Amino acid sequence: MGMTDFHQNFNRFFDELQLQRQRADRTEKMDLHPQMGEGAIQRFVPRPDLEIVISKYKLYQKHKANIFTEAPMVELNYCLQGRRKTVGSDFQHEFAPGNYTLQFTRQVDACFELNEHQPLLMLSIGLPVSTFHRFMEELNGTRTIDFSHILGRHSFRIFQNTIDPSASVILKQILRAAERHDTKNFEIECGALELLSLAFRSFLFDDKQELSILSKSDMQKIRQAREILLERMTNPPTLVELSRLIHLNDYKLKIGFKEIYGMTVFSYLRNKRLEKAFFLLQNGSMNVNEVSCAVGYSNPSYFAEAFRKQFGCNPGEFTRRF
Numbered sequence: 647m648g649m650t651d652f653h654q655n656f657n658r659f660f661d662e663l664q665l666q667r668q669r670a671d672r673t674e675k676m677d678l679h680p681q682m683g684e685g686a687i688q689r690f691v692p693r694p695d696l697e698i699v700i701s702k703y704k705l706y707q708k709h710k711a712n713i714f715t716e717a718p719m720v721e722l723n724y725c726l727q728g729r730r731k732t733v734g735s736d737f738q739h740e741f742a743p744g745n746y747t748l749q750f751t752r753q754v755d756a757c758f759e760l761n762e763h764q765p766l767l768m769l770s771i772g773l774p775v776s777t778f779h780r781f782m783e784e785l786n787g788t789r790t791i792d793f794s795h796i797l798g799r800h801s802f803r804i805f806q807n808t809i810d811p812s813a814s815v816i817l818k819q820i821l822r823a824a825e826r827h828d829t830k831n832f833e834i835e836c837g838a839l840e841l842l843s844l845a846f847r848s849f850l851f852d853d854k855q856e857l858s859i860l861s862k863s864d865m866q867k868i869r870q871a872r873e874i875l876l877e878r879m880t881n882p883p884t885l886v887e888l889s890r891l892i893h894l895n896d897y898k899l900k901i902g903f904k905e906i907y908g909m910t911v912f913s914y915l916r917n918k919r920l921e922k923a924f925f926l927l928q929n930g931s932m933n934v935n936e937v938s939c940a941v942g943y944s945n946p947s948y949f950a951e952a953f954r955k956q957f958g959c960n961p962g963e964f965t966r967r968f
Contacts, residue, residue: 651717652774656697662711678703688824692831695777698838699770700824711758720778721749722845728766731759737802738862746809748845752801771838791850805849807908811924816840848908867892868902875915880942882915920956927965934961
């Protein structure tokens with residue numbers, strides 16, 4: 647298959663939304679039909695083997711888009727607002743705000759389920775397998791990470807984690823650039839490549855692609871565990887209590903949680919606490935001690951140490967920057 651065939655995967659989705667696209671593989675903005683909803687999808691094709699899509703719209707009715715992904719591809723998705731579900735014959739995944747996913751797809755029949763009256767904001771980056779392989783090559787020309795090896799016998803595989811502050815900064819830069827009329831292709835391309843680099847390092851390096859694949863039921867329970875952690879951030883359950891709440895043994899919870907989110911349960915909790923602290927301090931409406939309590943740290947000194955390790959400066963220093 648040609649390098650640009652992967653653009654057809656995006657075109658099929660655009661066509662299912664009845665978007666009036668003018669080109670098969672070029673940069674353009676496509677407004678939703680007034681009877682479908684409000685908003686638009688912007689596609690950027692800064693080079694033939696890279697597609698960046700910003701979806702910012704709201705549908706008036708629920709919509710299901712059935713799509714056959716013919717060209718194998720790698721796709722990186724960031725969900726900033728709203729929810730979208732993707733269902734296949736042997737997988738089901740819901741995109742939720744604050745999460746990002748790295749997907750590897752062969753030929754797949756999938757149904758995209760889109761909610762009504764719910765603003766959706768997503769950024770997607772797609773590239774063909776040939777480009778992914780080129781990115782994975784080391785300086786001496788060897789390659790230890792392979793598309794087929796990651797998928798194994800499966801036609802679809804997905805890795806998921808929460809959006810960290812460094813990625814949030816890049817996402818905001820891309821979204822701002824997309825709104826300007828004088829933005830150059832290289833600005834969009836550089837931001838997309840930075841996000842790809844962060845995602846590849848998070849999911850693929852250090853042999854993370856060797857992890858086992860969970861059942862649908864296990865994945866649903868582990869996502870439930872994540873929601874419980876976020877809801878009870880200031881007073882979280884123990885690992886054993888958490889496993890009982892979701893009806894999954896603690897060993898499988900530990901192994902499965904690391905597979906889906908790339909870290910242990912309580913490393914994830916620590917990161918989410920610190921990410922929330924980052925945004926609260928950036929907002930400027932609370933002082934350091936108030937933020938410390940709001941994210942579950944009873945000891946401000948311990949909070950300051952954890953914040954410094956995560957972001958490279960004390961929380962007090964961070965607030966003075968704003």
